[in-house]
Amino acid sequence: MSPDRRLVERRPDPADRRRRIIALTAPGRALVEALAAAAATEQDRFLRALAGPERAQLNRLLQRLYAAHVPDPGPGA
Template identity: 60%
Template sequence: MEHVYYGGMDGPRYERGTGFLLARMGSLTARSWTAFLAAHDLTQGQYTVLFTLKERGSIGQGRIAELVAVDARNIVTVIDALARRGLIERRADDTDRRRRLVALTEAGTAVVQDIAAAAAQEQDVFLNPLSHAEREELNRLLTRLYETHVSSG
């Protein structure tokens, strides 16, 4: 038996399937998110590093690479770009002078706060057709699907 959500939608049958709809929504949100970051002069990698530093505080470059799932050789380019903009700073670790720590600057902290507020506003616009309860339910269901597939992969 085929389980397809029809939801009263017009259009070809394949456009009504959950997989198709998830893929289309993924594409729409990815384009929207990329445009949002570009408008704030950031890449996804830069955004992820900034928010990781906001959450974790001052940490080493190698640990940042692990946390954001980027090869340690590639994280240097991202960190260099953020440092040139004055959003992060590198300094020697007091406990191990060979190790370099990375931290947000005041300007970096301000950018993170501005982006978080703008992203929340952008999300509200994107999810406007859904009630608060529907948004929570959507998040709950997507999280359950994501965690199930990530943990099994």
């Protein structure tokens, strides 16, 4: 992968010129969208053995496991 694919850009923060805002460029957004679509396709392929309600149950169980092991950062985090 090329180190300078121009996927993100830095620009001054209009509210505070000491700060810089890092944002995705159009190619960066396109890459994120393509990766999300590929991940969704692979997830559907992997989970095709489960019916809709089974997928929902699996998702709920995984969310419970995640919540039990990852602390909630709280408001404003």
